[in-house]
Amino acid sequence: MEQLPNMRLTxxxxxxxxxxxxxxxxxxxxxVYDMVRRxxxxxxxxxxxxxxxxxxxxxxxxKLEVGGTQKRFDATVEPHYHVRCSSCGKVDDIDxxxxxQINQVAEKASNYKILGHHIEFSGICSDCMGKxxxxxxx
Amino acid sequence: MEQLPNMRLTxxxxxxxxxxxxxxxxxxxxxVYDMVRRxxxxxxxxxxxxxxxxxxxxxxxxKLEVGGTQKRFDATVEPHYHVRCSSCGKVDDIDxxxxxQINQVAEKASNYKILGHHIEFSGICSDCMGKxxxxxxx
DNA sequence: TAGGTATTGATAAACGTTATTAAACAGCAT
DNA sequence: ATGCTGTTTAATAACGTTTATCAATACCTA
Ligand SMILES: [Mn+2]
Ligand SMILES: [Mn+2]
Ligand SMILES: [Zn+2]
Ligand SMILES: [Zn+2]
Numbered sequence: 001m002e003q004l005p006n007m008r009l010t011x012x013x014x015x016x017x018x019x020x021x022x023x024x025x026x027x028x029x030x031x032v033y034d035m036v037r038r039x040x041x042x043x044x045x046x047x048x049x050x051x052x053x054x055x056x057x058x059x060x061x062x063k064l065e066v067g068g069t070q071k072r073f074d075a076t077v078e079p080h081y082h083v084r085c086s087s088c089g090k091v092d093d094i095d096x097x098x099x100x101q102i103n104q105v106a107e108k109a110s111n112y113k114i115l116g117h118h119i120e121f122s123g124i125c126s127d128c129m130g131k132x133x134x135x136x137x138x
Numbered sequence: 139m140e141q142l143p144n145m146r147l148t149x150x151x152x153x154x155x156x157x158x159x160x161x162x163x164x165x166x167x168x169x170v171y172d173m174v175r176r177x178x179x180x181x182x183x184x185x186x187x188x189x190x191x192x193x194x195x196x197x198x199x200x201k202l203e204v205g206g207t208q209k210r211f212d213a214t215v216e217p218h219y220h221v222r223c224s225s226c227g228k229v230d231d232i233d234x235x236x237x238x239q240i241n242q243v244a245e246k247a248s249n250y251k252i253l254g255h256h257i258e259f260s261g262i263c264s265d266c267m268g269k270x271x272x273x274x275x276x
Numbered sequence: 277t278a279g280g281t282a283t284t285g286a287t288a289a290a291c292g293t294t295a296t297t298a299a300a301c302a303g304c305a306t
Numbered sequence: 307a308t309g310c311t312g313t314t315t316a317a318t319a320a321c322g323t324t325t326a327t328c329a330a331t332a333c334c335t336a
Binding site: 065099103109110113 | 203204205206219221223224230232233234237240241243244245247248249250251252253254255256257258259260261262263264267
């Protein structure tokens with residue numbers, strides 16, 4: 001969907017974007033809902049889903065389709081990569097250079113018009129590492 | 139989950155693996171169900187889910203967590219990358235060199251113990267390209 | 277063959293997301 | 307200010323995918 005001229009900047013939209021911009025945790029729609037509800041207790045979950053979707057469509061935020069059962073959202077729209085902890089499911093940014101050239105390599109190797117790519121690393125976060133070390137002593 | 143010594147090789151398991159191995163289309167659980175049902179008409183959808191999960195756990199197949207609403211399965215377990223058509227959702231292999239070194243780069247740039255990575259390209263497949271060209275003439 | 281475990285098919289339940297709808301709201305023209 | 311018109315909301319129902327439950331069945335081994 002495109003940005004329509006008669007799309008309004010409602011309080012709900014502003015606050016959803018503000019709350020998402022506050023964190024670097026790539027929250028799920030439900031987590032955004034919880035964050036926003038502290039400021040707008042009467043907001044509906046559907047409103048959060050609808051507006052996250054809308055903002056992702058116009059490019060104000062990113063919708064991440066990473067592993068796990070839920071979609072996640074990201075206020076950082078510049079291209080970058082992510083890690084997902086195999087143990088707890090947490091998603092963090094991986095700040096390494098974006099492989100711009102790889103799209104052309106992929107296009108040559110396929111029948112697709114390549115539009116972009118995303119790298120998802122899998123690993124164990126430092127928190128889960130600590131826990132495992134403690135229990136792995138046995 | 140690990141391969142248990144008392145895990146049986148049932149007809150259902152064999153046929154699910156055989157059917158998945160026949161295709162390169164990265165089918166969803168439901169699509170595998172349809173394929174398997176032609177040979178085992180009385181199999182339950184739960185059995186398909188259960189065994190795809192099990193085989194992915196022991197590493198006989200891959201469970202792909204790519205974009206879209208459904209998980210997909212892949213009998214090719216060697217590391218490789220994928221494209222997903224933004225238009226029709228089809229998933230294909232991208233046969234380019236696997237970036238082995240990138241895991242170490244990512245590990246240095248993060249607090250994670252990196253275990254692996256996956257690249258998902260997005261693009262438009264040749265089928266959808268043709269359709270769009272035809273309609274885009276107007 | 278008999279007993280014990282693993283697995284199945286059927287079905288219900290859970291989960292995340294999307295669709296529906298009446299009411300509320302925001303801008304605009306009178 | 308009042309009414310008109312289209313947008314958005316909150317509440318809730320519906321949906322599609324996946325997982326859980328469980329009695330019946332199949333398999334293994336002694
Ligand atoms: Mn990010
Ligand atoms: Mn593949
Ligand atoms: Zn973790
Ligand atoms: Zn396509």
